Amino acid sequence: MEEILEKKLESGPLNFESYFSEKALKMKASEVRELLKLVETSDVISLAGGLPNPKTFPKDIIKGILEEIMEEHADKALQYGTTKGFTPLRLAIAEWLRKRYNIPTSKVDIMITSGSQQALDLIGRVFLNPGDLVVVEAPTYLAALQAFNFYEPQYIQVPLDDEGMRIDILEEKLRKLKAEGKRVKLVYTVPTFQNPAGVTMTEERRKHLLELASEYDFIIVEDDPYGELRYSGKPVPKIKALDTEGRVLYLGTFSKILAPGFRLGWIAGEPHFIRKLEIAKQSVDLCTNSFGQVVAWRYLEGGHLEKHIPRIIEFYKPRRNAMLEALEQYMPEGVKWTRPEGGMFIWVILPEKINATTMLEKAVKKGVAYVPGEAFFAYRDVKNTMRLNFTYVDEDKIQEGVKRLAETIKEEL
Amino acid sequence: MEEILEKKLESGPLNFESYFSEKALKMKASEVRELLKLVETSDVISLAGGLPNPKTFPKDIIKGILEEIMEEHADKALQYGTTKGFTPLRLAIAEWLRKRYNIPTSKVDIMITSGSQQALDLIGRVFLNPGDLVVVEAPTYLAALQAFNFYEPQYIQVPLDDEGMRIDILEEKLRKLKAEGKRVKLVYTVPTFQNPAGVTMTEERRKHLLELASEYDFIIVEDDPYGELRYSGKPVPKIKALDTEGRVLYLGTFSKILAPGFRLGWIAGEPHFIRKLEIAKQSVDLCTNSFGQVVAWRYLEGGHLEKHIPRIIEFYKPRRNAMLEALEQYMPEGVKWTRPEGGMFIWVILPEKINATTMLEKAVKKGVAYVPGEAFFAYRDVKNTMRLNFTYVDEDKIQEGVKRLAETIKEEL
Known part of the structure; x- marks a missing residue:
């Protein structure tokens, strides 16, 4: 039976390429992804992952919830659900958004998605015509680019600094584009503990971004997994809490605060937008898995989420600190990195002459892996950066991994 | 909090339509769907649904599996999985396909999908350029049309009879198209207990279809939920068991043999095709929910599926019989229907002068609902048909529902 594990791609009677759509012919597997797959099975210390640590999964709580579900809610948990999602869960999320984030929900509708990734794909589907202008941070979340790419937008990159997206540069670009008769349709941002850079957009910039959205008439996608x-x-x-016009689509997920295995995210936004996203979702998966939705509902309603978050923080904080300390201790001069106040990632900027993509193989030989930064740029035009994850491996390995990485960099210099 | 339940679509500062993509502007909610939504909360007997009966869900087995998972497999069930799916589940499905269906799996790869609906969307994404020719049965599965529509194919309709798709008519059409220099890319079929018609394609026709696939060089999508x-x-x-060239993509699902709530389907097919579908899936949801995949794995591996299927059959068979008897008893002359050997649906053909779409409202007033057949035709060119479901309501209600329906039809005649 092992044959199913990794099928060889053999030639056969069919000319496979002749059946694919033009867009499918352009879809390529990422080489880095393939390399990193190999790493997972070796003794390389991987700082490349983006996974939450399973030790943060509230297993005892989930166990109790599962028993409760099979006693009291089995028919609903096991049946098809509506496309928009399980109503009690939508209500519980609305309450969470209002109480915890001061997001006024009277004019907000909520749709459950099969992870935030699906939300990104649906947003592409509903909003993007080929050639539409989409602003992304440079660097930005890799899988958002992958989701949007299918819809063939044109990207406008706006750089980040320690205070998040450079809204002044965005404004400059918007002004120029307007002068050319062009309009930006979407601005995609991970404003808080950004993936990959770890930085957070200041309140001032958030307000400025909203002003620009109103002035230049665009939609903001606020992706907030961390x-x-x-x-x-x-x-x-x-x-979204500052949004008075309904211009912000807020994306949330249970992957980092409950567990990724239920594959649950949500979009909160203006009801017209949610309505269209709902119709789009009907044709791509009918509904998100009901079972996970019922679990998440009991998790929220039972007050577990609020109690569990401090435990996750307690678990990750020393790991972030360990990585920042190790970087300080080992990295040669000329290497810079961000100092995130939260999230899962630290962004490292190497001297310009180093190509982090080609260096990866050497790093793996030294026993450490990372994600080269290139793929996080819409135009893949920056080669000297990398993303490090501090949530998956423990402190000792973080220390050792950063040490090995520093050695690789020193040799490269 | 009730406001979240059904948000009113109010006008606001935004011109909502101005943000949508051209394709999104064309997406419309189905009026029938909206009408049927209302029915669900009333005392109308609905023969319109497509849901399995929750009494067929193996709750005790699932309960045991959930306990086992939290003891032994929690880390995997709660974590992200690979895009292609949880390997032990893929292995278990391969074994099922081989042992139960004689499908040779040595040259087949398997990818887990978020329900068969996602498989249909991914197939559209990977295979269809705008204008590509796709053959569908007339009638065909409504949500397959919805999934494919986004990719803008051109449909070729081939009628059904009691022995499934009319392959002779298909051959005729293929010949004509070829003469015009046109090539069919995909043939989509639900060959066994078809949705909506309930009919099954004979073995002879299946073989003929495969011969045509080879001769005219197309791919067959065999959708087999029932x-x-x-x-x-x-x-x-x-x-798929007769497919020697790798031309068949076989779609399976756990929705009717375990429970829909885990939202699990799979595609079995030629590894090159699966590879491309896998890359496409990365950008739409990263992976299918791990938790459900681990449940399904234990369900298959534990031999539960094999034991549970006879119980589902025992539950549904009297319902099918009850509906066939009631149709015999109550329907006026001139009304015809199929006699399915399995599945969930019976297809009713009314005298041509009756429009089943406009009749629905009258039927609902009489206390019965059905799905008008129109939407199951790619060109919506047939108005005098309807789909009846016999799995969801019990025998008494089936009897009463068909009686009410017959009265409505008599009045209409």
Whole structure:
């Protein structure tokens, strides 16, 4: 039976390429992804992952919830659900958004998605014509680019600094584009503990971004998977909490605050937008798995989420600290990195002459892996950066991994 | 909090339509769907549904599996999985396909999907350029049309009779198209206990279809959600079991043999095709929910599926019989219907002068609902048909529902 594990792609009677759509012919597997697959089975210390640590999964709580579900809610948990999602869960999320984030929900509708990734794909489907202008951070979340790419937008890159997206540069670009008769349709941002850079957009910039949205008439996609994972510093309001015109689509997920295995995210936004996204979702998967939705509902309703978040923070904070300390201790001069107040990632900027993509193989030989930064740029035009994850491996390995990485960099210099 | 339940679509500062993609502007909610939504909360007997009966869900087995998972497999069930799916589940499905259906799996790869609906969407994404020719049965599965529509194919309709798709008519059409220099890319079929018609394609026609696939060089999508639900007659080989060239993509699902709530389907097919479908899936949801995959794995591995299928059949068979008897008893002359050997649906053909779509409202007033057949035709060119479901309501209500329906039809005549 092992043959099923990794099928060889053999030639056969069919000319396979002749059946694919033009867009499918352009879809390529990422080489880095393939390399990193190999790493997973070796003794390389991988700082490349993006997985939450399974030790943060609230297993005892989930166990209790599962028993409760099979006693009291089995018919609903096991049946098809509506496309928009399980209503009690939607209500519980609305309450969470209102109480915890001050997001006024009277004019907000909520749709459950099969992870935030599906939300990104549906947004592409509903909003993007080929050639439409989409603003992304540079760097931005890789899988958002993958989701949007199918819809063939044109990307406008806006750089980040320690205070998040450079809204002044965005404004400059918007002005120029307008002068050319062009309109930006979407601005995609991970404003809080960004993936990959770890930085957080300041409140001031969030307000400025909303002003620009109104002035230049665009929609903001606020992707917020890590917002609850704050280890230091002060909370910043969600952009959605400051949104008076209904321009913000807020994406949340249970992957980092419950467990990724239920594959649950949500979109909160203006009801007209949610309505269209709902119709689009009907044709792609009918509904998100009901079972996970019922679990998440009991998790929220039972007050477990609120109690569990501090435990996740307690678990991740020393790991972030360990990585920042190791970087300080080992990295040669000329290497810079971000100092995230939360999330899962630190972004490393190497001297310009180093190509982090080609260096990866050497690093793996030295026993450490990372994600080269290139793929996080819409135009893949920056080669000297990398993303490090601090949530998956423990402190000792973080220390050792960063040490090996520093050695690789020193040799490369 | 009730406001979240059904948000009113109010006008606001935004011109909502101005943000949508051209394709999204064309997406419309089905009026029938909206009408049927209302029915669900009333005391109308609905023969319109497509849901399995929750009494067929193996709750005790699932309960045991959930306990086992939290003891032994929690980390995997709660974590992200690979895009292609949880390997032990893929292995278990391969074994099922081989042992139960004689599908040779040595040259077949398997990918888990978020329900068969996602498989249909991914197939559209990977295979269809705008204008590509896709053959569908007339009538065909409504949600397959919805999935494919986004990719803008051109449909070729081929009628059904009691022996499934009219392959002779298909051959005729293929010949003509070829003469015009046109090529069919995909043939989509639900060959066994078809949705909506309930009919099954004979073995002879299946073989003929495969010959045509080879001669005219197209791919067959064999959608098989109901194959295990046989109440009478003899099994027919899967088209995939007869496929020597790798032309068949076989779609399976756990929705009717375990429970829909885990949202799990799979595609079995030629590894090159699966590879491309896998890359496409990365950008739409990263992976299918791991938790459900681990449940399904234990369900298959533990031998539960094999034991549970006869119980589902025992439950549905009297319902099918009850509906066939009621149709015989109440329907006026001139009304015809199919006599399915399995599945969930019976297809009713009314005298041509009756429009089943406009009649629905009258039927609902009489206390019965059905799905008008129109939407099951790619060109919506047939108005005098309807789909009846016999799995969801019990025998008494089936009897009463068909009686009410017959009265409505008599009044209409």
